[in-house]
Amino acid sequence: MADHFWISHFLWLVPVVPLLAAGMLSVSGNSRRNRAVILTLGAQILSFILASLLFITVIRAQGGTEEVVRLAVNFTWFEFGDTALRLGLLLDPLNAAMLVMVTFIGLLICIFSVGYMSRDPNFTRFFAFLSLFSAAMLGLLVSNSLLLLFICWELVGLASYLLIGFWYQKPSAAAAAQKAFITTRIGDLGFFLGMIWLYRETGTLLFYDGGAGLLEQAALHGLATGTTIGGLALSTATALLLFCGAMGKSGQFPLHVWLPDAMEGPTPVSALIHAATMVAAGVFLVARAFPLFAATAGPDTVATALIAVTWVGAFTALFAACIAVAQTDIKRILAYSTVSQLGFMMIALGVGGVAAAIFHLIAHAFFKALLFLGAGSVIHGCHDEQDIRKMGGLRRFMPATFATYAIGMMALAGFPFFFSGFWSKEEILHLAQGWPASPIPFYLALAGTFLTAFYMTRQMVYVFFGNYRADQASSEKASESRPHESPPIMTVPLTVLAAGAVLLGLVATPAWPWFHHFIEGGAATLEFGKLFTAGTLGLMLLSIVLVAAGVGAAWFLYARTSLGTAERDPLERKRPGLYRALAQRLYVDEFYDATVIRFHHAAGRAADALDRFVWHGLVMAVSGFSVLLSRASQAVDRRFFNRGFDTGCETLRTSGGRVSRWHTGNIQTYLAYIGAGLVLLIVFFAWIQQA
Amino acid sequence: MSTTAAFIAYSVLTLVTLGAALAAVSLRNIVHCGLSLALAFVGVAGFYILLGAEFVGFIQLLVYVGAVAVLIMFVILLTRPDGDPQPFTFDRLRRALPGLGIALAVFLVITISIRTSESLRAGAPDDAGVSIEALGHKLVTSHLLPLQITGVLLTAALIGAVLFAMKEDNN
């Protein structure tokens, strides 16, 4: 590589710096708040600077060539026998862009957390976890080995477990942490199996290794041509197993249940997990392993694995959007919206648009982080109230939060032209429309778009318009419990994120698809004409109409009627059955309770019964028999052996007493023996040689 | 270095080292023993330098004279040996005789086997000084593991020594 690639030598520093910060924090006392802030922010800033430099380097290296720049640094971790386990680091446009996004969002969230967590007693611990989380995520991004990726993947899981359960005194938080951990573990099992299978088939876990890597031509060809049970191509089978992991991490149906519950953690954590990092890991995994997924695709055929990805994504997108419509917890709505958006990303990946998926991922990271932090600000301002029914009219009290939140909402809903969300969604819809396998995911995505606009408008109306409703509930302390604007350390990150949510749209419009070319190679040109090609324009119009319809419907339903805490939701008044089903999250949790968990309980009970009756009896019988045997042997012992042994011991003791006189307890005596022995030995050997 | 000069240096060093070692093990005032030990270490360092291993020689000075000998003397002060040195008596000599005999026997046995061994009469190959670069390179390549283990050992010894010598708190 060229000289300007020097910065890539520091690639390893990106995850290591936050890891060091985490390590240092984990051994420092809880009272060192300043140190925690300095270390965490310092590490994040350093990572961010490094990531930016890397990003710039990659841009410069790519320089308009068609080839995708890819730099892999591999090294041997350890060797056993002939086999060497090799790990590696990778730098390519995909993870360079992700690195910048993750470090930037992470930095802003850290800044926000300084304000948000300022009064928490476990401040330092929180920042230690946060740093660990960043470190793991960054490690995941830069790894060039499925194994290293898996290690970081699990570290991310661990850190999210720690962070969701940060307020472990709350039973719900502890339960949510466990739920998240176990649910993702189910997906990870698939991942692990897939990984092992891949290693067995290809003998390497490195993605790129100068032609010998997993994702390179030779290996892929072998995988695509081999078949396994049911006629599945090897690549399809392993890809699907890997996809299990991605489903768990990215909250795809049916493993999405942990994600809304994870809202029990502190809000910055929600922002970090649901916006920037953890959920992105699944999408990133699919994007990273995309060649594997797409290995069986021919010029005209669609890869089987990708079909599964598309369908799961599409279903999740619509399904989660539906649930979001009927939620009342501000963070829960956002959580389901995240699930839904992740579905969109999966659609994009499934239909072959890696760049579109990643762009949506990044854009989503910005505005979802913005929304979560805004929600955090709202919660902070409303004295830890999370129920949107008890808010209202906040735009008067919290103008800055309102403005930024509105930007986030419009970006998420896909308001036309000025918001990044619009363009990224447009791209996905465009790709879905052209998918040869089935048109249905496209329609599901359209419905999802409509619902997104609907529920976000609903939330805005509930939270920011109308009157402040908590007053009615507790009027006696109304004056001091008025919502207030958050401090600058919280609103400044919001502003920065809002700016990002708007500006990011510039780099991926159809007119100047710079980002796609950056990810997939090739040079971007500015052509406004592309905006007005028939396909693009029509689709744009269609989605604008859908968004407008969603917003209009929500406005019609919610803004015109007065909302109250005691009253029922307007939608509930109209369609009580549907609303209840949605409010209960379409009974997925209940379904799990009724099936998986009940089966578990039943199995547990069965095992218990088996233990208690069958094995217990068996053990008792065996032990009774051995007691009998031992009685007999005891009798023999006492009569015959003991007597003989006693006399033997007596002899030993007296002789031992004699010998122990040599044992003076003084080292010098012993050393003298050793010296004498040495002399004797040498003389002995000399004598042998003579003889 | 010319043969004569080397031989002079060898003789002087032998005198100094063995004299100091003899003093270190036989003097009655223990502080004098410690100081003689330091001198003996200096002599050994001289031998290293004579043998062309300057680096080790100076390391020996730095570690043994600068640290170990001083440490020993510190401990002598901290333990304040019981009373004045005892006067020389034949009784004490008699009790030490077996030990001295064994030590002498060891010396004789080793010396005789050295003297009778033909293969040790060889002279040195050409002057082969220690190249510090080569040494450093070896330390961080082929001997990296011992180096790291030494580091761990020193750390452990440091912590152990501190823990041992720390004053026991009331609780």
Add this chain to the structure above:
Amino acid sequence: MIAIPDCSFNTTENRDPAAELLELSLGPQHPSTHGVFRMNAVLDGETVVRLQPVFGYLHRNHEKIAENVSYLASIPYTDRLDYLCSLTNNWAYALSVEKLTGLDVPERAEYIRIILAELTRLQNHTAFLGFLLGDMGAWGTALMYGFRQREKVLDLFESLTGSRMMSNYMRFGGCRCDFPEGWLEQARTVIDEYPEFLDEMEQLLVSNEILISRTQGVGAISPERAINAGLSGPILRATGVDYDIRKVDRYGIYDRFSFRIPIGDQGDTYDRMMMRLLEMRESLKILKAAIDEIPDGPIVNPKAKLRNLRPPEGEAYGRIESPKGELGFYLISDKQPQPYRFRVRPPSLINLTLLEEMSIGHKIADVMVILGSIDIVLGEVDR
């Protein structure tokens, strides 16, 4: 038996007996015991475990001598008590005799006394700063700076009393002689220069990291303990006790001047140093006002009898705020030319009461600084 609260003497009882302790006798010949003074210290490593001051190397039984000479003849002896502050010693003695005989002092003499007393305070504290830094090992640089300034005050003393240190100046009912020509102008220049010197000193000392780390938190004493142990002067005020005899007794004509009493915060060495620095600035205020307002008039009460003074039967205890603390004279007269009982209440000695308590737990090097911060003069300690 009566329960005796808050009085524990043996602070070294619950020490580990196995600890290897080292007994060290600091003094009487030691560079920084400020004279012939000895401290028997018991050290654990470098930390002071026990410390016993030993006195008397300079003892000459000043009280016995004074009981055998006339009242007037004792004045030169008082010069030799705290030889840095002979003028305040004179004043304290004169004040006691005036109390014993019921003598008034003319107004001009009162002004002179105040001017001289505050000048004495200035030069004492200036020298103190230098000595303290010397105890910290600053190689006498601060000392020489302080002495340069102090010399100017001593020049004033010399031109007025004829001696730089042993002034023998105050008399019962007034003073010995009036200012020479131009003395007040000279004094005014000295006083006008002083703030500049103080600023410089403060700038050099107060924010020095080493000085702060050597003084802050070293030898701190609680106000209750300080009062109970009879500490006085800047040391007492450094602990946060608001007590200055100039304000409490209003002796002389101190109530005519407006000045403030600095009060300390922690009672440690740093505060003691700062008390002196701040006190000097207040003294300058008094001096300026006194020099401006001094009236003309006689300097000795004409009724005063110096030779063959036989005060009426009775006793009197008079005290002043000397630079070191409360300096008192207790006199009993039996109508003889010599006092029946002559007693000096020496601030330097009594301020040493808590030396052990201040030093325990600190390093041996701190003991010197603590001793320096108490500001003793052995002439007064041993008398």
Add this chain to the structure above:
Amino acid sequence: MLTLEFFLIISAALFSLGFAAVLTRRNVIMILIGIELMLSSANLNFIAFWRFGPDPDALTGVLFVLFSIAVAAAEAAVGLALIILIYRHFKSTNTFNFSLLNG
């Protein structure tokens, strides 16, 4: 002409002197001094064998002595700490006073 045996005999003498100290002296510190002498003699042997060995460029003897010095430093530190501990416990440094393992 200095040959290998010159140095080996010096080393043997050093070793025996140290050994004699270890065997006869009663003071623990003296024993430690003896041990240090024995260690030095071993190091001297290493250097001598390296110098007169067939391949001085391999630097093995030098490296070995370097590590040996490091280990000896650790040994001295721990040993002396032990001596202090023993002294605190028994109030003595005489080996005859602490033969708890006496049979």
Add this chain to the structure above:
Amino acid sequence: MQLEASHINSHATAPPGRLPPAVAIAIAGIVLTGAGALLNLKAPGILLPAAWEALQNPSEAPLLLKGGLLDYLEQGWISSPFFLELASIQITIATLLSLFGILFALTSLVERKVLARIQNRYGPNRVGPCGLFQPIADGIKMLIKEDIVPRGADKTVHLLAPVVMVVPALLVLAILPYGPGLTPVELSVGILFFFALGATTEVAVFMAGWGSNNKYSLLGAMRAIAQMISYELPLILTALAVVMMAGSLSPVAIVEAQGGYSMGFIPDWFALTPWGIAAFILFFIAALAEANRSPFDLPEGESELVAGHLTEYSGFKYATFFLAEYIGLFAICGLAVTLFLGGWHAPLPVLEFIPGYIWFFLKLFALVLAAIWIRGTVPRIRTDHLMYFAWKFMIPAGFVIILAAAAWHYSGAGWLGWIIATPIVLLPYLILARGLSNRYATSGRTYRFSEG
């Protein structure tokens, strides 16, 4: 001041009728050569041309003079090459000893003078003009003073201590590169040699403290040894950074690595790099502690321990200690010059015509003056603070410097190196400084005032 002025005036104008010095020298040379030729002595014939050559070529002067002297010896006195080599060594040793002896005398005077100026005093001004002969008077006084050995002292150890102290101090002078080609012993492990011998002074201090049989001495010696061992580590760590950069343990190679100028006028000294300036400051601080100089003079802090391990020494032994201490200071300042200040290199290209050894000694003397200046201004630090400072600040900072030096080297020693190495040095320093200063509140206190 007036006195000095008049003094200078009296010497400024030479009395009329005297020969100019150059002419006098020339005449003396001719006369001596002639006389030598008459008496068949070879000395003037060999030595004078050598001296003349040395005058013409000042930067080579010491070598030329020595060469001339050796030639003379070879032709007139010594024939065996062995003894000739010995003579050469002796000449070097004699030159070094006399040079540093003069420097010692000069410094002891300058120190007293400078300290006096700092303290508004005159300093020694009685012996000789401006007190110039004061060191001689001091020396005579020291020599003829009674040598007092305490009754309970261990006489041998008490006697040997100053000897053991002064020997390593003198030995380390051998490896300093005084100028190009002017290194007495070019040792490839010179820096290690320096530290190894520096470590042996601890034994001497111990001997002095223990041999005196005095509690102050013992306490002072314990302090001194603890201090020297603690400060040896930062000293070695900072030197290690330089060794890393120069890639050699040889002082000559280190000085040569600092030759040249960047941008034509900024010398490439290690002290002018981000890590180097930090290392230099640390090294100088540790050097002050290693040489027991104020504010780290607590082993002999007179206000606490009278004179530490020197308490029971007087007369010639004390003078020897004094000499050893000053030679130690020169040596360690010389090492600082070698390691960080470019050794014999001139600070500006235009000044390169001045011989290298002059630059070396100028820099050395500047550092010594800095030490004197510090002595005149700062109070003494306390034992526990000293240890605290060494272990919690100096040593971590030393490691940071090694890291920074590595970063500097790795990033190409240019503007990029500045950008990367500066924060690596500065950040830990700031963190350390902030973290450690919490221990005592440095914030100013506010005092109340009572009106009455």
Add this chain to the structure above:
Amino acid sequence: MLTLETIRDRILEAVPDAGVEIISNPGPSGQDSLLVSSGHGLAIALFLRDDPELRFDYCSNVTGVDWLDKTVKEKVIVREDDEDVETQVERVVPGYLEVVYHLYSISKKHGPVVLRLRTADRNEGVELPSLTPVWKSAEFQEREVLDLYGIRFTGHPDPTRLLMWENFEGHPMRKDYCAPDDDEPGDPITARERKEEAS
């Protein structure tokens, strides 16, 4: 400040059977004093220190006074030959040692109150309670009084001489103390000098 009479009454209230007496001062200073029986000295001192209205927390000055035996000439009517004859008789009033405490209050800013304690005589009964447990400032001053006047203080933490050396004999501040010649017996320096002179 309260008058001395009130203080006395309050003391008697607090410490019922204490003997407290006001000694008036004839001089112009008007500093009258309280004479306190030595048996209750400690209790009275504690009361003076801790009573919320008095709060004499600061013991400024402690000193001793030596009052010699006085010979008083009295006219006594003696019955002699059935006749009352007035004759002059000399009677010895035994002397005593006195300790004087000057008390101030820092918290109330008043004072002084002069407290006096008297010994029984000048020879054997020179014992007084130490007030050091009440005011630590008395520690050195009581040691000085012990040194110079020879009053034994019971309850003093360190009853040793303060200014004179340990083997010094006599108490120099007593009125009848007679300074010995320069060569005091037992003084090592003078002993050495004498020895040198003799040789």
